Amino acid sequence: MYVTEANIDFQLLDEVMNKTISSVEESREKIFDIAENAHKESNYISLELEALKREIEWVISQTDELELQARKARQKLASISRSFHQYSEAEIREAYEQASQMQIKLSLSRDKELHLRQRRDELERRHRSILSTIEKSENLIAQMGIVLNYLQGNLRKVGIALESAQNQQLLGIQIIQAQEEERKRVARDIHDGPAQSMANVTLRSEIVERMLNQNRIDEAKVELRLLKELTRASLMDVRKIIFDLRPMALDDLGLVPTLRKYLEEYEKRHGIETKLTLLTPECRLQNSIEVAVFRLIQESLNNTAKHAKARHVEVRLEFKPHVVHFRVLDDGVGFDQAVKAERPQFGIMGMRERVKLLQGKMKITSAPGKGTSVLFSIPLRIEEGSKRGNSIETKP
Incomplete structure (x- = not known):
C-alpha cells in the first residue's frame, strides 16, 4: 500500500516537473527569439547610423560651402546698393536673384541637416533601448539555464547530497553560474566578432552585386578586396574562440x-x-x-x-x-x-x-x-x- 502511494506521488511529481521544464524551455526559446531579433535590429540600426553620420558630415560641408557663397552674394548685393547708378538693370536683377537663390539653398541645406541630426538622435535612442533589451534577455536566458540544469537533474539525489554536504550545493551553484557565464561570454564573443563580420559580409556582398549590375567593375574589385580581408579576420576570430573552448x-x-x-x-x-x-x-x-x-x-x-x-x-x-x-x-x-x-x-x-x-x-x-x-x-x-x-x- 505504501509503495503504491509512493509510486503515485513520484509519478505526479514527474508529471509536474515535466510540465514545469517544458514551460521554462518554451519561455527561454521565446526570450531567445526576442534577443535574436533585437540583435538583428541592432545590426541594422548600427549600419544605418554609420550611413547617416556620413551623410550628416557631407551635408555640413555643403552647408558651409553654401554659407560662403551666400555671404559673397550678399557682399556683391551690398556693393551694388552702394553704387547703384554704376550697374545696369540686368546686373542688379541678376545679383538680387543670385542672393535670393543662395539664401533659399542655404535654408534648405540647414533644414536637411537639422532633420538628419534629429533622425540620428532618434536612432541612437532606439539603439540604446535595444542594447538594454539584449542585456536583460541574455541575463534572463542565463538565469533560466541555471533553473533548467537543476530541474532536469535527479532531485532525489540532490536531496540526499544536500543532507550530507551543504557546501557542495553552494559550489555546485557557483560552477553552474560559471558555466552559464562562460556560455554567455562565448555567445558575446561570437556575436561581437564573427556574427557582426558575417552581417557586414552580407551587406557588402549586396553592394558588390549592385556594382556589378551597374558595370562598376573597378569599384567592385575594391569591395571584393575588403570582403577578403573581412573574411580572413572573421576566420581568425573563429579560430581564437575554438582555441579558447578547446585547443x-x-x-x-x-x-x-x-x-x-x-x-x-x-x-x-x-x-x-x-x-x-x-x-x-x-x-x-x-x-x-x-x-x-x-x-x-x-x-x-x-x-x-x-x-x-x-x-x-x-x-x-x-x-x-x-x-x-x-x-x-x-x-x-x-x-x-x-x-x-x-x-x-x-x-x-x-x-x-x-x-x-x-x-x-x-x-x-x-x-x-x-x-x-x-x-x-x-x-x-x-x-x-x-x-x-x-x-x-x-x-x-
Missing part, C-alpha cells in the same frame, strides 16, 4: 607543443616574457590529464596577467612514471597569503576543486614583492610508446 592541438600534438603556442600568444597579448622549461623528456599523457594540466596552467597564467604586474613568467614541467609535476612562477608583486586566505577567490577555489577531483596536490607560495609560485602534482598513467624529444629547456 585542438592538444589532441593532435600533445601538451607541450600546445603550451608553446599558447605562451607565444600570451606573450604577445600581455607583454609578459614567457619561458617553458622541461625538466625531463616530454611524454604524451591521457587526454583528460593533458586537458586538465593545460587548463590549470592557463588559469594560473590568467591570474598572473590580471593581478601580478609581472615582467617574466616561467612554466616548468616534470614527467615522472606515475605523476606529472608542473609549476608556474612569476616575478610579480606577490601577495600576503594570510590575507588572501580570508578572502578566497573563486578562480583559485575552482583550481583546487579540479586538482582534488584528479586526486592531486596544489601549493601556492607567495609574499609581497617576492612573486608567486603555484606548484601542482597530478597522478597519471603515461601512454606506452609515446615518449619523444630529449630537450630539457625550450624558449617558446
Whole structure:
C-alpha cells in the first residue's frame, strides 16, 4: 500500500516537473527569439547610423560651402546698393536673384541637416533601448539555464547530497553560474566578432552585386578586396574562440607543443616574457590529464596577467612514471597569503576543486614583492610508446 502511494506521488511529481521544464524551455526559446531579433535590429540600426553620420558630415560641408557663397552674394548685393547708378538693370536683377537663390539653398541645406541630426538622435535612442533589451534577455536566458540544469537533474539525489554536504550545493551553484557565464561570454564573443563580420559580409556582398549590375567593375574589385580581408579576420576570430573552448592541438600534438603556442600568444597579448622549461623528456599523457594540466596552467597564467604586474613568467614541467609535476612562477608583486586566505577567490577555489577531483596536490607560495609560485602534482598513467624529444629547456 505504501509503495503504491509512493509510486503515485513520484509519478505526479514527474508529471509536474515535466510540465514545469517544458514551460521554462518554451519561455527561454521565446526570450531567445526576442534577443535574436533585437540583435538583428541592432545590426541594422548600427549600419544605418554609420550611413547617416556620413551623410550628416557631407551635408555640413555643403552647408558651409553654401554659407560662403551666400555671404559673397550678399557682399556683391551690398556693393551694388552702394553704387547703384554704376550697374545696369540686368546686373542688379541678376545679383538680387543670385542672393535670393543662395539664401533659399542655404535654408534648405540647414533644414536637411537639422532633420538628419534629429533622425540620428532618434536612432541612437532606439539603439540604446535595444542594447538594454539584449542585456536583460541574455541575463534572463542565463538565469533560466541555471533553473533548467537543476530541474532536469535527479532531485532525489540532490536531496540526499544536500543532507550530507551543504557546501557542495553552494559550489555546485557557483560552477553552474560559471558555466552559464562562460556560455554567455562565448555567445558575446561570437556575436561581437564573427556574427557582426558575417552581417557586414552580407551587406557588402549586396553592394558588390549592385556594382556589378551597374558595370562598376573597378569599384567592385575594391569591395571584393575588403570582403577578403573581412573574411580572413572573421576566420581568425573563429579560430581564437575554438582555441579558447578547446585547443585542438592538444589532441593532435600533445601538451607541450600546445603550451608553446599558447605562451607565444600570451606573450604577445600581455607583454609578459614567457619561458617553458622541461625538466625531463616530454611524454604524451591521457587526454583528460593533458586537458586538465593545460587548463590549470592557463588559469594560473590568467591570474598572473590580471593581478601580478609581472615582467617574466616561467612554466616548468616534470614527467615522472606515475605523476606529472608542473609549476608556474612569476616575478610579480606577490601577495600576503594570510590575507588572501580570508578572502578566497573563486578562480583559485575552482583550481583546487579540479586538482582534488584528479586526486592531486596544489601549493601556492607567495609574499609581497617576492612573486608567486603555484606548484601542482597530478597522478597519471603515461601512454606506452609515446615518449619523444630529449630537450630539457625550450624558449617558446
